Amino acid sequence: MSLTDPVPNPPRPIEAKVKAATAGGAGAAAVITPAALWLIDALWFNGAAAPDVPLPLVGLVGLVATGACAFAAGWWAKHTARPDLGRS
Template identity: 80%
Template sequence: MSLTDPIPAPPSPIEAKVKAAAVGAGGSAAVITPAVVWMIDALWFNGDADPSVPLPLVGLVGLVVTGACAFGAGWWAKHTARPDLGRS
């Protein structure tokens, strides 16, 4: 890089909706998904045999719960104004 090269622009900040969706997905995967799997086990499988809830069902529940929580968190997060985009 020489002294005549232009200085690159600083990166844009991460929008609030993206941050909220990431936190919602991580939190739901750590807390809400195990609780939902436990409720499914208690309601329909009654813990009769190990493993009581089939693994494909656990994966599907994790996918649905995490996706729904990420979508909801991103949906309800405040929009970040981006005047630097230059839309007219």
């Protein structure tokens, strides 16, 4: 293969729904999960002391918040048209 040969499979752009779901999941992990854990600690686990939220609950809250936000962001993002795929 020489340098003048065309690239057999040129890279395709990342779809908008994938970008939105990634941003939604990262935002949930960075902002929503800590805020939800702070609220849970303040309401049910004596918020004046050191955080006493059990570790399995921390994991569950993180899983649900990240998954829900990633799904919602991907759902509401605009669809990317892919005319290059064609039908076979």
